[in-house]
Amino acid sequence: MTNIAFLGLGHMGLPMAINLHKAGHSIAGFDVVPAAIDAARAAGLSVADTAVDAVIGAEVVITMLPSGKHVIDAYAGDNGLLANAAPNTLFIDCSTISVLEAREAHDLAAAAGHRSLDAPVSGGVVGAENGTLAFMIGGADDVVASARELFEIMGSRIVHCGGDGLGQAAKVCNNMILAISQIAVSEAFVLGERLGLTHNALFDVAAHASGQCWALTTNCPVPGPVPTSPANREYQPGFAGALMAKDLGLALAAIEATGVDAQLGRHAQQMYADFAAGIGANQDFSGIINTIRASSGA
Numbered sequence: 688m689t690n691i692a693f694l695g696l697g698h699m700g701l702p703m704a705i706n707l708h709k710a711g712h713s714i715a716g717f718d719v720v721p722a723a724i725d726a727a728r729a730a731g732l733s734v735a736d737t738a739v740d741a742v743i744g745a746e747v748v749i750t751m752l753p754s755g756k757h758v759i760d761a762y763a764g765d766n767g768l769l770a771n772a773a774p775n776t777l778f779i780d781c782s783t784i785s786v787l788e789a790r791e792a793h794d795l796a797a798a799a800g801h802r803s804l805d806a807p808v809s810g811g812v813v814g815a816e817n818g819t820l821a822f823m824i825g826g827a828d829d830v831v832a833s834a835r836e837l838f839e840i841m842g843s844r845i846v847h848c849g850g851d852g853l854g855q856a857a858k859v860c861n862n863m864i865l866a867i868s869q870i871a872v873s874e875a876f877v878l879g880e881r882l883g884l885t886h887n888a889l890f891d892v893a894a895h896a897s898g899q900c901w902a903l904t905t906n907c908p909v910p911g912p913v914p915t916s917p918a919n920r921e922y923q924p925g926f927a928g929a930l931m932a933k934d935l936g937l938a939l940a941a942i943e944a945t946g947v948d949a950q951l952g953r954h955a956q957q958m959y960a961d962f963a964a965g966i967g968a969n970q971d972f973s974g975i976i977n978t979i980r981a982s983s984g985a
């Protein structure tokens with residue numbers, strides 16, 4: 688049994704913490720929102736009164752917070768998690784944050800005498816509930832090995848991507864592919880509509896030809912061909928446009944920091960920023976097809 692402080696008991700963090708609890712680990716949960724604390728208590732988790740109380744006695748501190756600023760603010764300072772944890776505590780940040788912020792978090796942890804990993808996830812709330820998340824991990828080999836058992840409780844695919852920050856690098860690159868391919872599939876369906884192709888005819892060809900990809904065969908942006916597609920339920924997420932816009936903002940930061948000529952990545956970032964600011968914040972990101980239809984005229 689490991690004593691784990693779990694900070695951030697939202698859509699993702701709560702089910703992840705519940706799975707660790709069910710596997711026999713001792714959880715001290717904390718969230719800044721009282722409703723999240725209440726939900727954790729109702730689920731049978733122990734909760735602390737403050738973040739500092741949660742980390743006292745913890746061997747592992749897991750954070751699942753909205754952004755990099757939240758993580759750095761929670762880690763740093765005299766009242767922060769790092770200063771109040773026992774020496775050599777293992778800090779695992781599962782939030783999606785920028786590569787630069789992840790490296791800053793690693794540096795802060797090392798300077799305070801702790802071990803750390805960046806371990807963002809994919810798989811969404813369903814994956815968090817079912818313990819089938821995919822973890823992309825950055826950090827030292829021995830540190831990853833020491834946490835593998837915990838990752839295997841919360842996830843079903845664990846990839847050690849390299850050193851500090853490279854878990855976040857893998858996440859940002861994967862989601863940039865996803866966004867670009869979702870836009871490509873959506874543009875193709877709108878073009879097919881204008882040319883007189885039925886959705887099923889285009890799907891039957893592309894799903895078995897070189898246009899095949901997850902955005903088509905699992906997250907098809909039109910209703911009909913794929914039973915589980917968000918388009919069949921009026922674009923209820925799924926993966927919300929606001930989260931895709933956030934992840935592409937991190938991709939843009941990485942593109943600018945490295946100077947890579949990622950023209951499609953930049954364009955996808957702008958399209959999803961507009962989508963999230965308009966109709967798409969709470970829609971599945973495949974709803975971008977409706978934006979493309981609207982801007983394609985009658």
Ligand code: NAD
Pocket residue numbers: 694695696697698699700717718719720723738751752753754757761781782783784808809810811812926930933
């Ligand atoms: P969420 O907003 O539901 O949960 C975040 C929680 O952190 C909130 O309850 C908030 O009150 C809490 N919080 C904020 N500051 C805190 C602090 N200092 N101490 C303790 N708690 C604090 O968000 P979520 O959907 O659970 O996502 C969490 C992270 O996972 C994000 O970085 C997101 O990008 C990433 N992610 C989400 C999904 C998804 O499908 N929701 C999928 C993959 C990755």
